[in-house]
Amino acid sequence: MSERLFGIHGAALELRSHRMGLIAGNIANAATPGYKARDIDFAAALNARTNGAGRDAAFATATRYRIPTMPSMDGNTVELANEQMAFAENAVAYSATLSFLNGRVETITRALKGE
Template sequence: MSISFDKALGVHQYTVGVRGKRAETLASNLANANTPGYKAKDIDFKRALNAATSGATVGLSRTNGRHIAASSSHVMGEQKYRVPTQPDTGDGNTVDAQLEQNLFMQNAIEYQASLDFLGSKFKNLSKALKGE
């Protein structure tokens, strides 16, 4: 009898990847808080998780019949520009540092929770294999 990791690990295997990608995006926003013209970006977590769990792929176009067909099996979420919550300061930057810090901390807590859930799943699988 084989173990299906998709069933055993559930959605948590995907949430870690999506939360990691969102952390990179939020960190990029914080790093560019003083860059003129920089527009704040974010990832729609629900949409990215749905794409990751459905196994969505991105096909690459072929310009010649002899090209090898290729696709990417992981779609981690499209970065979109966030609607600014503060008025423009004159330099075109839409990053609100306090908002970005709050979103980053919230995402970090949720990332850690996903890691904890995933860790407990592996712990239970290990116990099951040992017969405990």
């Protein structure tokens, strides 16, 4: 039922939230030797979700390791500036999706109240 009410936006918000966690983990491990930065191919994950894949399956199929521009000597692939940019970009998209969903909930609430 939520898919009929919210379309792909509910799944998009969930994916954006998961991506935020991955990027935050990358930033937290920027100085960990051998750590491999990961990210989600958002389009692939959303496509998997809209085609009926479960949440965990969509995450698994769309999670990718980052390929660093400048590999470090200790094997860590986190490039802090890129991670910070990806985090900010994802935060803006998350906020936009959340705003859309809030508007949708307000519309449904008004309709139920008969306004």
